[in-house]
Amino acid sequence: VTSEGPLSWLPHPRKELSQFTPGDGVLTAPPLDDPLNTSAAALRRIIDALARTAPDGEHLPATSEQLLALADSLEKHTRPVPTQLFEMWQGEGIARHDPATGQENPMAPPLQLFDGGDGWAVGTVTLGLPYQGPPGNVHGGICALLLDAALAVANHLAGTNGMTAKLEMSYKRPTPLSVPLTVRSRQLSVDGRKRFTMGEIVADGEVTVSAQGLFIARRA
Amino acid sequence: VTSEGPLSWLPHPRKELSQFTPGDGVLTAPPLDDPLNTSAAALRRIIDALARTAPDGEHLPATSEQLLALADSLEKHTRPVPTQLFEMWQGEGIARHDPATGQENPMAPPLQLFDGGDGWAVGTVTLGLPYQGPPGNVHGGICALLLDAALAVANHLAGTNGMTAKLEMSYKRPTPLSVPLTVRSRQLSVDGRKRFTMGEIVADGEVTVSAQGLFIARRA
Numbered sequence: 001v002t003s004e005g006p007l008s009w010l011p012h013p014r015k016e017l018s019q020f021t022p023g024d025g026v027l028t029a030p031p032l033d034d035p036l037n038t039s040a041a042a043l044r045r046i047i048d049a050l051a052r053t054a055p056d057g058e059h060l061p062a063t064s065e066q067l068l069a070l071a072d073s074l075e076k077h078t079r080p081v082p083t084q085l086f087e088m089w090q091g092e093g094i095a096r097h098d099p100a101t102g103q104e105n106p107m108a109p110p111l112q113l114f115d116g117g118d119g120w121a122v123g124t125v126t127l128g129l130p131y132q133g134p135p136g137n138v139h140g141g142i143c144a145l146l147l148d149a150a151l152a153v154a155n156h157l158a159g160t161n162g163m164t165a166k167l168e169m170s171y172k173r174p175t176p177l178s179v180p181l182t183v184r185s186r187q188l189s190v191d192g193r194k195r196f197t198m199g200e201i202v203a204d205g206e207v208t209v210s211a212q213g214l215f216i217a218r219r220a
Numbered sequence: 221v222t223s224e225g226p227l228s229w230l231p232h233p234r235k236e237l238s239q240f241t242p243g244d245g246v247l248t249a250p251p252l253d254d255p256l257n258t259s260a261a262a263l264r265r266i267i268d269a270l271a272r273t274a275p276d277g278e279h280l281p282a283t284s285e286q287l288l289a290l291a292d293s294l295e296k297h298t299r300p301v302p303t304q305l306f307e308m309w310q311g312e313g314i315a316r317h318d319p320a321t322g323q324e325n326p327m328a329p330p331l332q333l334f335d336g337g338d339g340w341a342v343g344t345v346t347l348g349l350p351y352q353g354p355p356g357n358v359h360g361g362i363c364a365l366l367l368d369a370a371l372a373v374a375n376h377l378a379g380t381n382g383m384t385a386k387l388e389m390s391y392k393r394p395t396p397l398s399v400p401l402t403v404r405s406r407q408l409s410v411d412g413r414k415r416f417t418m419g420e421i422v423a424d425g426e427v428t429v430s431a432q433g434l435f436i437a438r439r440a
Binding site: 034035036038039040042043045046047049050051052053054055057059060061063064066067068070071073074075077078079080081084085087088089097098099100104105106107128129130131132133134135136139140141142144145146147148149163164165166167168169170171177178 | 254255256258260263265266269270271272273274275277279281283284287288290291295297298301304305307309317318319320324325327348350351352353354355356360362365366367368369383384386387389390391397398
């Protein structure tokens with residue numbers, strides 16, 4: 001596992017970028033109708049259901065045995081990490097695995113972002129109990145995860161990528177669970193290798209969290 | 221679901237705080253030997269194994285059917301969100317569900333933090349492919365999630381809580397997957413209702429990411 005290589009600083013592969021032009025829609029990898037995507041979607045439901053389950057539920061012993069058996073079985077079919085790492089960065093690559101936007105990552109809500117015009121990447125997401133920080137509200141670190149991913153997508157939309165150098169999160173009010181949140185981001189300016197990008201989360205018409213990011217492009 | 225209530229700004233419940241005094245060890249809720257904790261641990265292995273699986277694996281259709289059936293079954297045993305919200309904030313509460321540190325949250329690695337003396341909360345965590353951002357490295361948003369949680373724990377250790385107002389992340393170098401990372405945090409100072417807290421992630425002896433947080437305590 002190394003951070004080197006031509007794609008080492010790219011949060012999303014070039015091919016993804018080439019797949020859209022401003023105005024034509026989705027900026028994140030769409031769901032596929034295959035068993036891996038179906039499995040990830042089912043796991044999201046399982047994670048959410050467990051968060052809404054009484055810890056002494058009578059069905060839980062059988063559930064835990066089923067899950068342990070499935071884990072044992074799946075671990076027999078895995079590929080070595082270096083092989084998987086190489087393969088997963090081909091094609092749509094990490095866009096499918098990203099912990100914020102990846103359809104194939106059960107931890108990702110997933111956040112889907114669309115071209116909102118005028119340089120904006122925009123999406124809507126509703127988060128359940130697994131994403132909780134303070135009671136009834138989204139964890140501040142989950143807000144940072146979503147915005148970090150959204151800023152990277154806005155950079156792609158602008159056509160100038162970079163690696164995150166700084167991310168300044170400003171928490172203005174609680175971000176509620178269980179209601180639709182708008183996540184939007186856009187690149188503000190470019191100064192040499194520096195890209196300045198912002199994003200925010202909006203609930204019920206009010207900005208709850210904003211982010212300012214500084215990204216540095218690789219030397220040519 | 222509301223952000224109001226006596227615990228609305230607390231990332232961890234009071235009882236957790238009362239359970240330790242400086243010097244006596246673990247600052248995050250330890251794993252329990254029960255089916256819910258076992259299920260969460262098994263789900264972590266499943267999520268990790270799927271990230272290391274070829275998307276065309278022949279076992280995946282059966283896996284997806286098993287997971288869908290399990291999701292259907294578990295959703296029949298859930299409690300209403302308001303009931304669950306109330307219950308989950310009793311006792312150790314959110315400490316068990318936190319998306320960064322919660323033993324019962326399958327998305328959490330989970331990060332366990334200990335009293336490192338001199339005000340430091342310290343823990344070690346190794347992250348696999350589900351937490352990937354750039355190839356072979358941890359997602360910047362996941363670093364923010366871990367540090368946001370670690371700063372909250374450092375505030376608890378210092379005995380002065382607050383709600384996150386600002387979080388400034390500085391990414392100095394890539395944070396590698398698959399190697400042990402040290403996460404450490406401590407409160408720096410208190411000025412009225414303001415608490416200034418810092419944290420960092422260390423890999424191979426070098427700081428990869430640092431965070432500075434400003435937290436605001438509730439009015440008395």
